Amino acid sequence: MDDKRFQKVAKALADPRRFDIFQTIATDQAGGICSGSVCETVEVAQATVSHHLKELVEADLVTANCKGQFKYFTPNHATMNEYIAELQKRLQVKATV
Amino acid sequence: MDDKRFQKVAKALADPRRFDIFQTIATDQAGGICSGSVCETVEVAQATVSHHLKELVEADLVTANCKGQFKYFTPNHATMNEYIAELQKRLQVKATV
DNA sequence: AGAACATATAGACAAATGTCAATATATCTA
DNA sequence: TAGATATATTGACATTTGTCTATATGTTCT
Numbered sequence: 001m002d003d004k005r006f007q008k009v010a011k012a013l014a015d016p017r018r019f020d021i022f023q024t025i026a027t028d029q030a031g032g033i034c035s036g037s038v039c040e041t042v043e044v045a046q047a048t049v050s051h052h053l054k055e056l057v058e059a060d061l062v063t064a065n066c067k068g069q070f071k072y073f074t075p076n077h078a079t080m081n082e083y084i085a086e087l088q089k090r091l092q093v094k095a096t097v
Numbered sequence: 098m099d100d101k102r103f104q105k106v107a108k109a110l111a112d113p114r115r116f117d118i119f120q121t122i123a124t125d126q127a128g129g130i131c132s133g134s135v136c137e138t139v140e141v142a143q144a145t146v147s148h149h150l151k152e153l154v155e156a157d158l159v160t161a162n163c164k165g166q167f168k169y170f171t172p173n174h175a176t177m178n179e180y181i182a183e184l185q186k187r188l189q190v191k192a193t194v
Numbered sequence: 195a196g197a198a199c200a201t202a203t204a205g206a207c208a209a210a211t212g213t214c215a216a217t218a219t220a221t222c223t224a
Numbered sequence: 225t226a227g228a229t230a231t232a233t234t235g236a237c238a239t240t241t242g243t244c245t246a247t248a249t250g251t252t253c254t
Contacts, residue, residue, distance in 0.1 A: 165251060
């Protein structure tokens with residue numbers, strides 16, 4: 001994982017509200033959650049949610065899937081695993097399990 | 098790991114220069130690196146390094162050890178492991194190894 | 195005690211960032 | 225085609241944050 005993506009992910013995870021949104025998407029059991037549903041889980045304006053979702057997509061932490069007027073988001077676990085692996089590598093921390 | 102510490106760590110890792118400093122401390126083989134040595138590895142003013150070191154200490158990512166006029170820093174791998182474990186728990190990502 | 199060195203703090207500043215209201219764009223349905 | 229709904233974009237604003245210079249505090253050594 002190159003520096004640019006590494007930093008992008010770190011930044012994406014650093015804002016509490018954005019992390020909440022990410023967590024909502026990551027733990028969703030329905031195979032995709034749309035923007036509107038995300039909005040209902042957090043107390044910020046729709047424009048703000050849209051902005052955070054964009055950041056998460058750009059960090060490749062989530063994947064967007066358009067279906068008509070809706071946009072569904074699914075977690076990209078591979079990116080998280082890569083990020084964690086990169087942290088461990090750069091900091092010479094042993095894997096936790 | 099409670100919310101407050103979790104966010105503190107995430108923020109601490111999010112700035113590129115601060116991460117560089119953390120990485121320098123984490124990969125140090127000499128059992129402690131002092132502020133002055135950290136300053137030599139990065140291209141910012143001493144005051145800025147001092148500020149970043151403080152943030153790392155407050156996030157409990159590194160531990161400071163005063164010896165006379167010097168201050169030695171060592172990585173706190175436990176915190177990183179806790180942070181990674183917390184990420185995996187909150188995001189329901191399986192351990193990487 | 196006084197000079198030299200290591201680190202911390204204060205205060206100022208610019209850039210980045212999270213937020214919102216308003217509006218635009220796109221899609222669906224009656 | 226019109227109206228309703230879902231999401232994106234624009235532009236503005238306040239806050240946060242990384243950075244610096246200057247200075248303070250604390251330590252060592254002559």
